Amino acid sequence: MIKTLMGSIREYKRDSFLSPFFVMLEVVMEVLIPLLMAKIIDEGVVKQNMNYIMRMGVILIVLTLCALAFGIISSRFSASASAGFAKNIRKDMFSNIQKFSFSNIDKFSAASLVTRVSTDVVNVQIAYESIIRVAIRCPLLLIFSLVMAMSVNFQLSLIFMAAIPILGIGLFLIISRSQPIFQRVYKVYDRLNNVVRENIRGIRVVKSFVRSEEENRKFQEVSQEIYNDYTKAEKIMAINGPLMQFTVYTCTLLISWFSANLIVSNVMTTGELTSMITYLMQILTSLMILAQIFTMLTIAQASGDRIVEVLGEKSNLNSGTLSIETVPDGSIEFENVSFSYQEDSDKLSLRNINLMIHNGETIGIIGGTGSSKSTLVQLIPRLYDVTSGVLRVGGIDVREYDLSLLRNNVAMVLQKNELFSGTIKENLRWGDENASDSELERVCKLAQAHDFISALPDGYETVIEQGGSNVSGGQKQRLCIARALLKKPKILILDDSTSAVDTKTDAMLRQAFKEEIPDTTKLIIAQRISSVQDADRIIVLDAGGINSFGTHEELLGKSQIYREIVQSQTKGAKVDETE
Template sequence: MLKLYKLLKPYTLYIVVSLVLIFLQTTSDLYLPTLMADIVNSGVMKGDTDFILKTGGIMLLIAAGGAVCAVISTFLSAKASVGLGRIIRDKVFARVEGFSLHEFDRIGTATLITRTTNDITQIQQVTFMIMRMMVSSPLMAIGGILLAYSKDKALTGVLGIALPVLALTIFLVARKAMPLFKAVQVKIDKVNLVLREKLTGIRVIRAFNRMEHEGARFAEASLDLTNNYIKVNRIMAFLMPTLMLIMNLTTIAILWYGSIRIDQGRMDLGALVAFTQYAMQIMFSMLMFSMMFIMVPRAQASAARINEILNSRPDIEDPRQPKTVRELRGLVEFKNVTFSYHGAEQPALNDISFTAKPGEVTAIIGGTGSGKSSLVNLIPRFYDVDSGSVLVDGLDVREISQGELREKIGLVPQKAVLFSGTIADNIRYGKPDASGEEIREAAEVARAAGFIAEMKDGFETLIAQGGTNLSGGQKQRLSIARALVRRPEIYIFDDSFSALDFKTDAELREALKKETLQSTVLIVAQRIGTVMDADQIIVLDNGSIAGTGTHQDLLTSCEVYREIVSSQLSGEEIA
């Protein structure tokens, strides 16, 4: 956690001023019982009303000053702790943005959300408590003990017995509670995971009538978290009455022993009043300090989880001296590429070699799990190859900065992803400075202009989160328009026509030919009708190339391709 506290540097002045104010507030709180003792001894006992009013006025001024110091220091502490939370969130978000897909697969989306929200909130809250209590509590305890000792040395022996008992109780409870607090974050991860799966997969869950099953899964995760909190609360429920019992017994012992000393003439009444207040201040400060020791371990667990993110080095990083592509063409080459997913027993791709040229359409087809999407994900460097190389315009993609590489690519993913906002905003996502005319042209080519025109607000129609107010085909066409408006050198269509009917598919591919004459086009598809007109078809089978050529070439030379064709087309259509 100390590593994260280095990020508080911009708030150094706030922290220093806050600590000074906390010191002044604590000093004022410690001085008040002494003034109360003076009022009792010199005012009440002697019947001196003027002294009572005068000293009472001083007490009010000191209390008001302490209150002002408390308010300002609380404001500054809150500003510093919230600022730390913002800095950590920004750094975590920036780090996660640089993760390759390997890191997302390894760490998991649910825990990343928990770490960015709940964990950082824990650190933020504990930071505020540290600035408020970690300083004031020890000052209050030490100052209270010294002042109590100055009032009556013999009576301090009562505190010498009570404080170790109080400290031992706090220690035993904290030791029991700390592991439970550390387990909370992991259990929150589990709840988030189940809830996220339930929300994103609600249609599948309802379609298969698995609501009760998913409800039971969530209830199990939620119950696990609840039981953990109940255990913590039981311990804390035991702690508070026990501490109050010790504090009340201590007060009784002080009053009993103090009355004996007053009766013996060894102590005055004002000193006893002051001593009692100091005893309460000491024990309350220890109670507050103990809460810190209970909360800090939970924050430390959160800090460790955040540091795991901040300390992780992405698998994919820009080269120290990236090369710049001088000739802008979009030539894509695979040379003996082998690639495996993290933890996989077998490579997803094995010894892949081919060239995709500008002005040509290269189609990739194969059975489910043959490695089609894995192949195209290597071009924008979402993953790095195990061996071999992927080249764009003659340069290995690992030698080019990720920003420059991806500027050359227009990707339409297998699952159409849209963002909340207008239709125009989503198309403009591919080119932030795109004009209205460019957006309309892209929509026209993508065959999206028709359904957009039928909408009440046209291009200003709002898209719901995840595009839930659009059909699958509409989302795919908007994703294609988003890539088209960019006018990249390399187009990658990863099974991007699957939700379209055959007529729209054919019209769209015909329109794309005119727009992509100078670009390299790679199409991943399941339909033979989508790829049969391609200049080059690559057939994948279990991660290896089973054949390369045109439709007619492959019909005679590639058994895998013939099987795919025969499964989709009739004998007359093949002929």
């Protein structure tokens, strides 16, 4: 884990080194101050030597100012290093997530990824800042103070030596018991974020079904679980305080007792006693702060493990090794293709698919819910890889293409259309960032979107709100189709992406596709027979296999499933006309 995370330090190595360097100088100044104070007491105050007091006082002020300056400089470097470290981790995580295939994304929930990129990174950032400053300062202060205490009085310093292992054992037991609880807490955090995310995204549904109380209950249950775990962990960690206080008070009493006897025997001076007590406080304060840091590191370790999971996840889709520069055409061939989301041959979503689709054809795809229509088309741009068999585009196995080349030639409008915050122009230019205004208008006319865009107050400069909440479902679908057309693809896939438009607009879209992009292979998944009956051929899927493949007329004669769909929709249309 540490090695992986340290790879994100990069350009902040200098700051990460300078912070502990100035911390070390700060500690040197701090451990010299008690020794100097002891000399002021013994040589100046006791002997009433004002010149000595003034001279040593100036040196004491200089040391104090130096300690302050070194501390400020160290803090600046640690803040820069930790913030930069966190920035790089976020960048590395986000970049790696962008490379994920759909199966990689399925492994992590969206809520979990958001938590890891935000909350977990903040925990690691705070821990890193503590490591390069406080976690360096405390051991150094402990060691230097112990050395100085031994130089003042070796016998009394043995009290410190006895206290350190007692505290160490106590800290180990506390951390070993609390660590598993913190790891569990962050898994529950993922569930909490998922509840919040679902509720916010579906707030209209929640309110329309009057489910606010139920959603509140779900949130409270998860929140209570986090509270219970955190409380349990914090109760264990709270033992740190009493353990530290007991050690501090015991050491103070022992040093005071033995020092009093030594002072009476003239073996030790009052100044040396003062310095010993100061070193005692420095040592035990360092241990106390280290205990708090261990608590923080315990939490950060759980976060670090979760971050490394994302950084270490490798996409199972890799670009081909052949130097193919273009996709020859939009022909598609499935040869004995089977597919499973779990990569389990006993749990296949598609079975033995054999298809030959010619360049420029319009292919309709129809079937019942769960017949794997979307799964079939998602294999074409390699959103998933086939489990067995071969899928060819332009006569070449899709696994041999560079992923970017293949996907730039396959435009896909998914079932769940997504628009992003920004203007309509900015959303459209996802298809081609260099497209001219006239080109934008052309594809929008082709997608039957130009008229409603022109009717908006700001036209193509209209700002789309988050998730496209200020446009209707049909408008969103047409904008997404226009965005896909802007890629000038060799293959256009519409995955039930005209379901929210009326039948007239749907017919106009199909007519425009036929006239304007005759050389583009078009695959149209639809629930309405009217959307696919004019296609060159239609695929009927059933339970992950091909039931029939042919024209509308051919399927009426040979496919019972197709006939039943046609009859049910035709009967419904006749009833509507009667009414």
